[in-house]
Amino acid sequence: QVQLQESGPGLVKSSETLSLTCTVSGGSISSYYWNWIRQPPGKGLEWIGYIYYSGSTNYNPSLKSRVTISGDTSKNQLSLKVRSVTAADTAVYYCARWGRTVTTDWYFDLWGRGTLVTVSS
Amino acid sequence: QSVLTQPPSVSGAPGQRVTISCTGSTSNIGADYDVHWYQQLPGTAPKLLIYGNNNRPSGVPDRFSGSKSATSASLAISGLQAEDEADYYCQSYDSSLSASGVFGGGTKLTVL
Numbered sequence: 522q523v524q525l526q527e528s529g530p531g532l533v534k535s536s537e538t539l540s541l542t543c544t545v546s547g548g549s550i551s552s553y554y555w556n557w558i559r560q561p562p563g564k565g566l567e568w569i570g571y572i573y574y575s576g577s578t579n580y581n582p583s584l585k586s587r588v589t590i591s592g593d594t595s596k597n598q599l600s601l602k603v604r605s606v607t608a609a610d611t612a613v614y615y616c617a618r619w620g621r622t623v624t625t626d627w628y629f630d631l632w633g634r635g636t637l638v639t640v641s642s
Numbered sequence: 643q644s645v646l647t648q649p650p651s652v653s654g655a656p657g658q659r660v661t662i663s664c665t666g667s668t669s670n671i672g673a674d675y676d677v678h679w680y681q682q683l684p685g686t687a688p689k690l691l692i693y694g695n696n697n698r699p700s701g702v703p704d705r706f707s708g709s710k711s712a713t714s715a716s717l718a719i720s721g722l723q724a725e726d727e728a729d730y731y732c733q734s735y736d737s738s739l740s741a742s743g744v745f746g747g748g749t750k751l752t753v754l
Contacts, residue, residue: 556742625693629733632688
């Protein structure tokens with residue numbers, strides 16, 4: 522079955538760039554939308570943005586100026602970059618697939634296990 | 643502040659029925675966008691619980707059900723079990739924010 526695995530540095534210094542990778546196994550990233558979602562410790566979920574396999578993207582307006590999501594179909598990977606990070610960017614970062622049916626809107630049907638990124642000063 | 647509003651916590655005894663509300667506005671739930679629900683067990687990633695307002699993915703017990711009306715939605719859990727203790731999140735789309743994924747703040751379910 523399709524599995525998602527996030528990876529990247531667990532510690533990033535304030536004002537630097539956070540970089541994460543999500544590797545998709547057991548299936549192709551083609552023909553799907555792929556999202557990044559984050560969850561600060563003890564808090565709720567925040568959608569960051571998505572990329573379609575063709576390369577089109579959409580971002581949360583609150584993060585748009587600092588975020589870039591890209592994909593590599595040859596490696597079956599997607600990546601996330603968050604620039605100029607602060608302590609407020611400390612969170613568990615998840616990648617998630619969008620699914621839908623002919624009668625429903627898009628929903629997050631498959632999630633990675635997440636990776637904790639801590640921003641230090 | 644989350645775009646969708648959920649109660650911070652609910653509780654119930656084993657065997658009872660509980661409901662979790664999710665209140666939105668005319669730019670999300672009220673605009674006829676679907677509501678989806680996720681269950682997050684302690685220390686794990688969220689898992690899809692209900693999609694398209696009232697549909698259960700394969701493997702989700704029929705004790706879980708969803709509904710939607712006007713600008714709000716509800717998740718009902720009947721025959722409460724200890725293993726249901728988790729955080730629950732609703733999610734929809736918001737046209738005013740052009741935000742493809744807006745979540746509720748989450749509800750902690752405690753099984754007494």
